[in-house]
Structures are given as structure tokens and as C-alpha cells.
Amino acid sequence: MFWKEHSRDALMSYHDEQSRRSWQNPEQILAHTVLGPGDTVVDIGCGEGFFALPAARIAGNSGKVIGIDINGGAVSRMLEQARREGLHNVSGIVGSGEETRACEGCADLIFFGIDLHDFSDPRKVLHNAREMIKAGGTLCNLDWKKKETPFGPPISKRFDEETAAALIREAGFAVLCIEEVPPWFYLITAVPDVTDR
Numbered sequence: 001m002f003w004k005e006h007s008r009d010a011l012m013s014y015h016d017e018q019s020r021r022s023w024q025n026p027e028q029i030l031a032h033t034v035l036g037p038g039d040t041v042v043d044i045g046c047g048e049g050f051f052a053l054p055a056a057r058i059a060g061n062s063g064k065v066i067g068i069d070i071n072g073g074a075v076s077r078m079l080e081q082a083r084r085e086g087l088h089n090v091s092g093i094v095g096s097g098e099e100t101r102a103c104e105g106c107a108d109l110i111f112f113g114i115d116l117h118d119f120s121d122p123r124k125v126l127h128n129a130r131e132m133i134k135a136g137g138t139l140c141n142l143d144w145k146k147k148e149t150p151f152g153p154p155i156s157k158r159f160d161e162e163t164a165a166a167l168i169r170e171a172g173f174a175v176l177c178i179e180e181v182p183p184w185f186y187l188i189t190a191v192p193d194v195t196d197r
Contacts, residue, residue, distance in 0.1 A: 017048075023184070026113075029142060029181060029187065030058060032189075033109055033140045033189070034108070035055060035059065035109050037059060037060040040064045040066070040103075040109075041056075041107065041108065041111060042066045042103075042106075042107040042110050042111070042132055043111045044110065044125060045069055045097060045112060045113065045118065046067030046074075046078060046113075047069055047074045047113075048077045048078050048081070052090060053065075053078065053087065055111065056082065056087045056089050061089060064090075064091070065091070066102040066107075067090065067093070068092075068097060069095075075092035079092050096119075098120065098121045098125055098128070101131055103132055104131055105133070105134055105135070107133045107134060107137050108134055108137050108138070109138050109139075110132060110139040111139075111142075112139075112141040112142065113142050114143050117144070117157055117159050126168060127172075130173065138189060139168065139188075140188070141164055141188040141190075142186075142187050143186060143188075144158045145160075146160040147184075149184045152184065161186050161188070164188055165188055172193050173190035173191060174191055177189050
């Protein structure tokens with residue numbers, strides 16, 4: 001995700017994991033989810049595994065993390081890093097969120113890490129998420145607030161909290177809560193809406 005509006009230095013910081021950790025800590029964010037040992041996680045738009053790899057450490061050997069991303073190079077780098085760390089519970093699928101389902105009813109947690117706004121058809125991606133989630137599973141959507149930030153996507157491209165929540169509800173989820181995640185994000189937690197089926 002490269003945004004032309006921002007300087008080269010800001011873009012390099014965005015993509016450098018250590019720099020990114022200074023403004024977005026994946027372990028702290030995942031602590032706001034229900035993720036635990038033995039869980040199956042589907043990270044849609046996983047990139048190089050910024051959230052998928054910490055999720056794999058939490059899920060442990062009895063759990064599983066499936067990363068989906070359209071960028072094959074990013075998926076390969078995630079899998080290579082998992083191999084270096086001895087994380088044998090990580091797999092990757094190269095494909096678009098609109099066209100890819102990792103499983104049917106397998107996921108304890110579906111996770112979007114600041115990317116729902118990036119999909120050409122977020123409704124279709126969320127419909128696929130609904131098909132992949134277990135009856136008792138949880139969907140978490142972390143995304144940028146719709147306000148000025150030092151870097152990130154253009155404001156016009158971002159979803160505000162209510163727009164994202166409406167899309168999630170439309171896909172067959174019940175929104176449990178919307179939390180602020182400093183400094184620039186929000187986290188929507190939702191579960192399958194059993195009255196929807």
C-alpha cells in the first residue's frame with residue numbers, strides 16, 4: 001500500500017516493522033481480541049505477517065493462522081519469517097479477499113489489520129469472512145480513523161467507524177463494540193448474527 005501523498009521517508013517508516021511498532025503494537029491490539037491458544041485465525045490482507053505472526057505465537061502449536069493476501073511476495077516473506085521463528089502453524093494463500101475463502105466455518109477469529117478500506121469490494125470480502133467464521137467466532141476490524149494522520153491512506157479512502165460497522169452488519173454480523181485504539185485507529189469487534197440465517 002503506497003500512497004503518493006506522503007514522503008518517501010514516511011512510506012519507508014510505514015513499511016519498516018520496527019518503526020511501525022512505535023505507533024502500532026500488534027500484541028497489544030491482539031490482546032483486545034478473544035484470541036487464545038488452539039484458535040484458528042484468518043488474517044485477511046495479511047501482508048508480511050505483521051499481525052499474523054504474533055497471532056501464531058498466541059495460538060500456539062495447537063492453533064493455526066491462515067494469511068490471505070493478493071501480494072505473493074509478501075505472503076512468501078511471511079512464511080519465511082515463520083519458518084525462521086519455528087512457527088509451524090502459519091500458512092498463506094495468495095489471492096484477493098474478494099475471491100478467496102480459506103475454509104468454511106473454521107475460523108475462531110477473522111482479522112482485518114488496517115485494510116478493509118483497501119478492497120475493491122469490501123462487501124464481498126466480508127461475505128467471505130462470514131462463510132469462514134465459526135458459529136461462535138469473532139471478527140475484528142482494525143482501521144484508520146477518518147481524520148488527518150502523519151501518514152496512511154487518503155482520508156477520502158478511509159471508512160469512518162459507523163460506515164465500517166454498517167458494512168459488517170450488512171454481511172451478517174452483530175457488532176459488539178467499537179473501541180478507540182490510540183493513536184489513530186479504531187477496532188470493531190463483531191460476531192455472527194444468528195438471527196441473520
